[in-house]
Amino acid sequence: MNTGIWSLEEKLYANRLVFAFEAGLLEDYREGITLRSYLSTQLRCAPIRISKEFAKMCIGSKTYCRKVGDQEHTP
Secondary structure, eight states, X not given: OBOSXXXXXXXXXXXXXXXXXXXXXXXXXXXXXXXXHHHHHHHTBOHHHHHHHTGGGTGGGOBOXXXXXXXXXXX
């Protein structure tokens, strides 16, 4: 389990995960999962570590909503 100070690589990876989450691009996650829980799972760390790093983003209240692409609208 990851603990302590965040490496640059970990921060960059976490930011890419946040982008994919907020864009609704995750196919392997259910709607309603919180960003905090998602990041904790992906980065293999305690949820409190996520909260501390992303304190200004209020990530505990952001929930996942999958976006439907245009290709899914066509018959």
